[in-house]
Amino acid sequence: MAKFKLAQYWAASCGGCDVAVLDVHEKILDIAEAAELVFWPIALDFKYKDVEAMEDKSIDVCLFNGAIRNSEQKHVAELLRKKSKVMIAFGACACYGGIPGLANFTNRKEIFNTVYKETLSTVNPEGIFPKTSIEVPEGEVTLPEFFNTVKTLDQVVQVEYYIPGCPPTPKTILNAIDAIVKNQLPPIGSTLAGKKTLCDECDRKKEERKISKIYRSHEIIPDPEICLLEQGLICCGPATRSGCETRCINVNMPCRGCYGPSDEVSDQGAKLLSAVGSLADSNDEEKIKEILDEFEDPAGLFYRFSLPASLLHRKTMKGD
Numbered sequence: 644m645a646k647f648k649l650a651q652y653w654a655a656s657c658g659g660c661d662v663a664v665l666d667v668h669e670k671i672l673d674i675a676e677a678a679e680l681v682f683w684p685i686a687l688d689f690k691y692k693d694v695e696a697m698e699d700k701s702i703d704v705c706l707f708n709g710a711i712r713n714s715e716q717k718h719v720a721e722l723l724r725k726k727s728k729v730m731i732a733f734g735a736c737a738c739y740g741g742i743p744g745l746a747n748f749t750n751r752k753e754i755f756n757t758v759y760k761e762t763l764s765t766v767n768p769e770g771i772f773p774k775t776s777i778e779v780p781e782g783e784v785t786l787p788e789f790f791n792t793v794k795t796l797d798q799v800v801q802v803e804y805y806i807p808g809c810p811p812t813p814k815t816i817l818n819a820i821d822a823i824v825k826n827q828l829p830p831i832g833s834t835l836a837g838k839k840t841l842c843d844e845c846d847r848k849k850e851e852r853k854i855s856k857i858y859r860s861h862e863i864i865p866d867p868e869i870c871l872l873e874q875g876l877i878c879c880g881p882a883t884r885s886g887c888e889t890r891c892i893n894v895n896m897p898c899r900g901c902y903g904p905s906d907e908v909s910d911q912g913a914k915l916l917s918a919v920g921s922l923a924d925s926n927d928e929e930k931i932k933e934i935l936d937e938f939e940d941p942a943g944l945f946y947r948f949s950l951p952a953s954l955l956h957r958k959t960m961k962g963d
């Protein structure tokens with residue numbers, strides 16, 4: 644059987660998604676049997692010019708991880724789109740913006756001020772900031788432009804499929820590779836994971852208990868049989884897609900939402916706000932406020948992986 648041509652790339656990413664492909668252990672041999680790697684910068688010495696020289700649509704599948712944070716990542720996303728038959732947003736950052744997408748709670752100016760001026764370890768009395776171009780005796784030296792807003796892959800190029808997770812689990816990856824090899828991919832636009840929410844996949848007892856106190860994970864050892872949310876731990880299961888086999892719940896930790904919103908949830912953060920708000924054990928407005936005020940960072944928690952893909956997209960700031 645002819646091998647399919649596979650490309651893999653990382654943009655605004657931690658590298659975990661690239662490593663996750665190796666988490667399939669000995670099954671990597673099956674992937675090597677089925678796929679010919681034509682581009683994978685983290686592992687093999689390919690150059691952009693190698694991709695530029697390829698025929699359009701000559702790559703069968705491109706697994707693209709990471710969000711779009713700068714002009715180089717946008718350029719490579721567009722290049723790989725042109726060269727690939729099937730573009731797959733791989734991992735939470737490419738699908739929804741992920742952890743890099745939390746930068747949409749601020750803007751480029753604030754980030755540059757913090758990084759190049761205000762941190763205690765920075766010495767920059769002249770206030771020098773990175774430039775996209777500078778002339779030196781040898782000629783012009785350029786840097787990619789750092790965008791004001793982090794985008795998901797599908798906000799920059801057309802995407803056929805989504806593989807969620809931070810990172811995707813080995814089973815999620817193997818199921819997707821299997822569907823590619825057997826030519827059994829679902830309709831374009833599908834997410835290659837569960838359809839329902841994580842709560843549907845979770846077998847903890849749900850007793851519809853109300854909560855009078857919110858705990859952080861280090862403050863209690865929760866009952867391993869009972870729903871974590873009902874024990875006061877903020878679990879993102881009600882608004883998160885199933886498919887990870889309740890990976891965090893199995894070790895008594897609440898879900899943080901890395902599989903993104905399920906098919907029936909349009910905005911993960913808004914759905915979580917509503918789910919948690921309805922659990923407060925009081926009808927008194929002041930008491931409800933007191934319970935919910937214990938949240939350290941509700942926006943950061945509810946939109947931890949999905950801010951750029953959400954209805955909010957970003958915080959609007961003066962001067963943006």
Ligand code: SF4
Nearest residue numbers: 659660734735736809
């Ligand atoms: S989804 Fe998670 S593991 Fe993958 S690149 Fe983003 S932060 Fe890293």
Ligand code: SF4
Nearest residue numbers: 842845870871878880
């Ligand atoms: S909220 Fe969390 S612990 Fe509770 S049922 Fe849903 S996934 Fe399970």
Ligand code: SF4
Nearest residue numbers: 887891898899900901
């Ligand atoms: S339980 Fe939630 S945070 Fe943990 S892997 Fe699954 S979707 Fe991601």
